[in-house]
Amino acid sequence: TQLLEQSPQFLSIQEGENLTVYCNSSSVFSSLQWYRQEPGEGPVLLVTVVTGGEVKKLKRLTFQFGDARKDSSLHITAAQPGDTGLYLCAGEKGGSSNTGKLIFGQGTTLQVKP
């Protein structure tokens, strides 16, 4: 059973298009993170959202945490070939200040064609 469901799993678009990746769960998370992973490398943290309804922007990327803290979305505006990679959402449950016990979604593979 996948606790965090990401959709779509694969996305192939042309440069300049917009896209949205969804991360859904029936569980509540204290925080949710988005990572980007390139082939042969480890995931790199993009953003952490902790408050229900929170919206964060990182250049052309907009991240939203659902009001009930069960879901999140990542929207990319005017995608570039450099955005190509595996996007992972990861949730943290519980109140421990020791991080590392993250639950990851299965990932969304994004390919942006020039």
Add this chain to the structure above:
Amino acid sequence: ETGVTQSPTHLIKTRGQQVTLRCSSQSGHNTVSWYQQALGQGPQFIFQYYREEENGRGNFPPRFSGLQFPNYSSELNVNALELDDSALYLCASSQAVKTGELFFGEGSRLTVL
């Protein structure tokens, strides 16, 4: 500032063998977590070490074990390797008092034949 480093980057083993993977945490970080990432999947939490003790474990059998050393570096040991253990093993370090920030190494790609 030195990032998280893992070794070896790639290795091939046969069923039944044992493997040790190593991780040096980022400078200033005292918590290390290990994840297994199968091809096409998201990482799965194996366990976390804090102050040289296991501080949480995921759904992995006892043949997966670990160590953390006084300098906060860590090892992941897997005994009696199975074909399904083939995966990318990721180490991540963090500051215990700072939530939500994991810094991952590039991983060790293990192939079990």
